[in-house]
Amino acid sequence: MSDDAVSPEEVRHVAELARIDLAEDEVEAFTGQFGEILAAFETLDEVPEVDREADLTNVMRPDESRDPLERERALENAPETEEGYFKGPNVS
Amino acid sequence: MSDAFITEERIEGRDEGPLAGRTVAVKDNISTAGVRTTCGSRMLAEYVPPYDATVVSRLKEAGATVVGKTNMDEFGMGSTTETSHFGPTENPVAPGRVPGGSSGGSAAAVAAGEADLALGSDTGGSVRCPAAFCGVVGIKPTYGLVSRYGLVAYANSLEQIGPFGETVADAAALLDVIAGSDDRDATTRTEGDDSSYADAATGDVEGLTIGVPTELFEGADEGVVETTRAALGELEDRGAETREVSLPSIEHAVEAYYVIATSEASSNLARFDGVRYGHSAEAEGNWNEAFGRTREEGFGEEVKRRILLGTYALSAGYHDKYYAKAQDARAWVKQDFDSALEEADVLASPTMPVPPFELGESLDDPLQMYLADANTVPVNLADLPAISVPAGETDGLPVGLQLIGPAFGERRLIRAASALA
Numbered sequence: 397m398s399d400d401a402v403s404p405e406e407v408r409h410v411a412e413l414a415r416i417d418l419a420e421d422e423v424e425a426f427t428g429q430f431g432e433i434l435a436a437f438e439t440l441d442e443v444p445e446v447d448r449e450a451d452l453t454n455v456m457r458p459d460e461s462r463d464p465l466e467r468e469r470a471l472e473n474a475p476e477t478e479e480g481y482f483k484g485p486n487v488s
Numbered sequence: 489m490s491d492a493f494i495t496e497e498r499i500e501g502r503d504e505g506p507l508a509g510r511t512v513a514v515k516d517n518i519s520t521a522g523v524r525t526t527c528g529s530r531m532l533a534e535y536v537p538p539y540d541a542t543v544v545s546r547l548k549e550a551g552a553t554v555v556g557k558t559n560m561d562e563f564g565m566g567s568t569t570e571t572s573h574f575g576p577t578e579n580p581v582a583p584g585r586v587p588g589g590s591s592g593g594s595a596a597a598v599a600a601g602e603a604d605l606a607l608g609s610d611t612g613g614s615v616r617c618p619a620a621f622c623g624v625v626g627i628k629p630t631y632g633l634v635s636r637y638g639l640v641a642y643a644n645s646l647e648q649i650g651p652f653g654e655t656v657a658d659a660a661a662l663l664d665v666i667a668g669s670d671d672r673d674a675t676t677r678t679e680g681d682d683s684s685y686a687d688a689a690t691g692d693v694e695g696l697t698i699g700v701p702t703e704l705f706e707g708a709d710e711g712v713v714e715t716t717r718a719a720l721g722e723l724e725d726r727g728a729e730t731r732e733v734s735l736p737s738i739e740h741a742v743e744a745y746y747v748i749a750t751s752e753a754s755s756n757l758a759r760f761d762g763v764r765y766g767h768s769a770e771a772e773g774n775w776n777e778a779f780g781r782t783r784e785e786g787f788g789e790e791v792k793r794r795i796l797l798g799t800y801a802l803s804a805g806y807h808d809k810y811y812a813k814a815q816d817a818r819a820w821v822k823q824d825f826d827s828a829l830e831e832a833d834v835l836a837s838p839t840m841p842v843p844p845f846e847l848g849e850s851l852d853d854p855l856q857m858y859l860a861d862a863n864t865v866p867v868n869l870a871d872l873p874a875i876s877v878p879a880g881e882t883d884g885l886p887v888g889l890q891l892i893g894p895a896f897g898e899r900r901l902i903r904a905a906s907a908l909a
Contacts, residue, residue, distance in 0.1 A: 407796070414754060414799040415761075415776060416792055417784035426793060432855050433797060437743050440813040448819040455674040469538040473765035484763040485771070485778035 401431040491577045492587075492596040496556040497523050499544075505551025507665060512547055513603035515594050516557040517564060518649065519638035520544055527640050528560040528572035528590075531766045531786030541638020542673065543607060543649050543666045550665040555603050558593030562788045563757065564609060564642040566590050567617050567860055568845060571790040576847055581623050582885050585844035588621030590614040591652075595622040598652045605662045609639055611647040612745055613839075613864025616876035619652060620839035620888025623878045625659045625909055626652045627902075628864075630895050631871035632677040634663075635670035643752035646745075646868040656877060656906040657689035663898065679896040688899040689906035694727035696904055698891075699832025703738045704863050708841035711882030716838045719879035719889045719908060726907055733828040733835065737820040738866055744817035745865035746858055747801050747810045753791075754798030760786060793854060822870045829894045834904050837863050839876040839888030863890060873898050877905040 404427045411418045418426070467480055476483040489496055494516045501507070514520065517527045519537035521544075526532045540548075547554060561571040569592025570576045577592050579585040580600035587596040591608025595618030598606050608615040610628040619626025627650045634649045641647075649666060653659035667680030698720065705713055720730055762768030762782035769781035787795070801810040828835055841863060850857055867874045872892055879889035889908065893901040 406800075410796050410800045410803065412780075413803065414758075414795050415779040415783055416787065416795060417780040418792070419784075422789070422792070426796065429793065429854055430797065430800070433746070433858075434800070436855060436858075437747055437801070437810055440740055440743050440747070440810065440817055443737075443740050443744075443813055443817045443820060446816045446819040446823065448815065457671065465538060472538060473535055475762060475766075475768035482763050484761075485773075485775040488774050 402427055402434060490597070490600070490602055491575070492558055492593040492600065492602055493556040494526055494528065494559050494574050494593070495524055499523060499548070499554035501548035501550065501552045503551065505549060506661065507547065508551030510552055510604045511555045512552045512662070513556055513558045513594050513597035513606040514544065514554050515560055515591050515606070515608045517560060517609060517640040518543060518607060519640070520554065520557065523557065525557065525640070526574070528562045528574060529786065529788065529791070530573045531760050533573065533767065535765050537638070539638065542635035542670045544638065546665050552665070558591070558597055558606065560593055561590035562791050563640070563753070564590040564611055564614055565753070565790045565794050567613070567857060568850060569593060569618070570847070571788055573788060578847065579622060579844055582621070582844050584846060585885070586621065586847055588618030588840070588844060592618045594652055595619050595624055595626065598622070598624045598654060605658060606652040607649055607662070607666070608652060609647055610650050610868070611643050612749060612868050613861050615650040615652065616839050616864050616874060616888065616890060619876040621844040621886060623886035624652055624654055625656050625878070625905070626650060626876045627659050627663055627898070628867060628874045629663065629667065629898060630679070630873040632675050633667050633680045633873070633896065633898070635673040635676050637670055637672035641756040643749040644756065645752060646749060655909050656875070656902055657686055660685040660689050660902045685898055685902050688902040690903055691907040693723050693904050693907045696723070696728040696834065697832045698723060698728050698730045699733035699828050699835040700730050701733050701735045701738070701828065701835055701837060703735050704837035708838050709843060709882070712838045712841060712843060712887050715880040715882050715887040716889055720836055723904070723907055728904070731832060733831055735824045735828055735866070737817065737824040740817045741821055741866040741869055742859055742862050744814040744821070745861070745869055746797070747814035748818065750794045750798030751801050751811055752798070754795045754802060757791070757795055762786070790854070818869045821866050825866070825870045825872060825892070833900060835892040837890050839863060839890040843882055843885035843887065867892055871895060873901055875901045875905045877908045879908070
């Protein structure tokens with residue numbers, strides 16, 4: 397493995413950024429795999445700079461109001477609701 | 489219940505229409521109003537969409553009967569359908585083997601005769617790979633031909649919904665129904681409006697020039713290469729001409745694909761927080777702690793791996809090194825295909841470089857699995873259409889021939905592929 401091999405601390409940091417808790421054995425497995433996968437990603441360094449001639453146009457529509465999804469239906473899949481609102485975890 | 493399906497439930501369409509009397513299996517990442525749509529994930533095991541995807545509305549309008557929601561790799565992340573929370577699907581034509589993925593249940597349902605037709609989604613080969621492994625036809629349309637409204641996003645700059653059928657004409661008839669512009673997906677184009685793809689399935693390849701990119705045959709299984717070459721020989725016997733072409737950018741395609749796909753996934757899957765829908769952990773603590781637990785429990789290993797890789801690739805200090813470079817590679821792959829398609833009408837390769845894996849064979853080494861996508865991901869990077877059509881068998885295992893065409897060249901692909909199935 398190269399010098400840039402990934403450390404368990406980096407895996408934990410990224411998992412925290414992504415809001416995914418990991419078990420210790422997952423951290424260990426991902427550390428090894430990420431080292432290998434990121435080494436493969438490094439070969440992109442050989443790619444020359446390329447003119448990106450994307451032919452893109454904006455898609456516009458009139459700004460008109462239309463009926464939204466009914467509140468009741470929007471809440472149907474929510475694990476927890478209160479007085480017609482989603483109920484989430486405490487902020488702090 | 490058949491292991492091709494996560495949910496078997498009939499949704500009746502209109503009495504009349506081009507698909508009246510035909511049954512269609514729908515991949516479980518395509519929203520069906522009132523019928524749960526799980527994406528093969530514990531996260532969405534109980535999720536019931538309040539609306540239909542545009543393609544589902546079009547199926548109903550065309551008179552089709554939906555027979556169920558098919559098994560898939562979790563959120564489309566895999567090439568075997570084994571990362572599904574609901575367990576694997578066995579390949580109906582190759583016992584003990586995987587059906588390919590991620591749309592493995594859709595291909596298996598058609599191969600086993602449990603549905604006449606099926607819909608899948610193809611982000612890096614997820615329609616073509618299972619079509620090849622199950623010996624059926626699968627089409628990955630040009631980016632923008634088919635509406636993605638109601639498709640649960642994995643990597644939205646790469647993916648398209650595509651049809652499966654036993655024959656090219658069948659798959660083309662389903663493409664006619666789902667293609668066309670949609671106000672609800674601003675990336676759709678008008679080229680598929682009033683299409684007549686099914687009429688193009690004439691099998692006439694007289695005078696067709698087929699480019700054969702050497703890079704897409706290198707490193708492939710010998711039996712797969714032989715079977716693919718034999719299918720190309722059949723097309724030559726019917727008046728097509730083959731010539732070698734080169735795609736030098738291709739050697740970086742898999743890496744570029746995985747950087748872009750995981751980056752987009754890390755953003756798209758941020759929505760799953762257990763508040764508005766989906767699994768919610770019984771967690772104490774503040775919202776960061778609750779989200780972390782919910783996502784640990786709700787996502788499987790491959791999904792976590794890809795979200796974390798994408799988060800890493802986009803994190804401070806790494807964006808230029810990975811993501812910007814991958815976009816350069818993507819533009820280079822596009823240019824390469826454009827030049828190759830100036831020398832030939834279509835390009836041909838094995839769809840998958842290997843025959844179907846044995847069940848359980850391939851879960852341990854993610855990098856090896858990613859490399860198996862070498863022939864399919866370049867097409868998504870270039871936004872082009874491609875079709876996988878049965879080429880024959882090697883040691884009793886199905887092999888698919890992939891044909892790639894210019895943007896919105898679906899008719900040409902359908903005409904060429906219909907010479908074989």
